[in-house]
Amino acid sequence: MDFTGDMNKNNISELSPDTTPPRAWPDASTPRSKRFSRRTKSQRAEKTVRQLQILIVILIAVMVISAFAVGSSVQPLRSQRDALSLEVLRLERDLAVSKEELKFVVAERDELVTTRIPGLESLAFDETITVERDYVRNILFTMTVQRGQSAYEFRLVLANDELSDVIPNVSVLLFNQLGIQVGAASVSLKSLSMETGLFKLAPGDVRSYSGRVDLLNATEPTYYVLDID
Numbered sequence: 001m002d003f004t005g006d007m008n009k010n011n012i013s014e015l016s017p018d019t020t021p022p023r024a025w026p027d028a029s030t031p032r033s034k035r036f037s038r039r040t041k042s043q044r045a046e047k048t049v050r051q052l053q054i055l056i057v058i059l060i061a062v063m064v065i066s067a068f069a070v071g072s073s074v075q076p077l078r079s080q081r082d083a084l085s086l087e088v089l090r091l092e093r094d095l096a097v098s099k100e101e102l103k104f105v106v107a108e109r110d111e112l113v114t115t116r117i118p119g120l121e122s123l124a125f126d127e128t129i130t131v132e133r134d135y136v137r138n139i140l141f142t143m144t145v146q147r148g149q150s151a152y153e154f155r156l157v158l159a160n161d162e163l164s165d166v167i168p169n170v171s172v173l174l175f176n177q178l179g180i181q182v183g184a185a186s187v188s189l190k191s192l193s194m195e196t197g198l199f200k201l202a203p204g205d206v207r208s209y210s211g212r213v214d215l216l217n218a219t220e221p222t223y224y225v226l227d228i229d
Contacts, residue, residue, distance in 0.1 A: 032042045118225075121225070125141050128140050131226060152174065154172055154185070158170075158205075166202065168201060172213055185213040
């Protein structure tokens with residue numbers, strides 16, 4: 001057997017260059033880059049979701065706080081409204097009671113004043129008040145304003161139904177609500193002679209006389225008295 005030839009073949013085979021092309025290994029960097037890109041996008045998405053969640057939580061918190069603040073501000077207003085309503089009802093009841101008490105006090109005062117002063121009558125303006133006492137038939141009171149001040153005028157109607165002459169002598173007295181005299185005027189022989197040139201009322205004469213009551217102070221009169229002599 002020719003071992004030498006076989007060995008030479010083996011040696012030649014082992015020493016001959018390898019013409020087989022090298023195996024192409026896959027590029028490891030390509031899939032790693034893709035994985036990194038996907039991971040980055042996922043992180044960004046997660047960050048955006050977290051930001052949106054935080055924003056939603058903040059909005060909900062703001063809405064809750066606003067609702068609480070509005071409720072807190074409205075509640076005191078409702079309480080004040082209810083308290084004011086109760087106060088108005090109480091004042092209305094007190095006013096009604098006060099009006100009744102005032103009516104009673106005024107009536108009691110009028111009774112005391114009129115019984116204390118004989119002939120005291122309530123004063124009425126622009127209304128003819130029938131008297132029919134002696135030679136005085138009626139009287140009319142009028143309130144005027146002169147230079148910002150109230151003035152009180154009157155008109156007396158005098159008539160003589162007697163068979164003899166009458167010499168008029170009438171005093172008009174004004175009183176305030178407490179029965180205190182605040183003014184006076186006289187219709188006398190002197191005043192009538194100056195007004196008409198006559199000193200007396202003859203039988204059957206009817207005459208009117210106008211005058212003015214000077215007040216002692218700025219108190220408004222409430223009553224009057226006719227003092228006929």
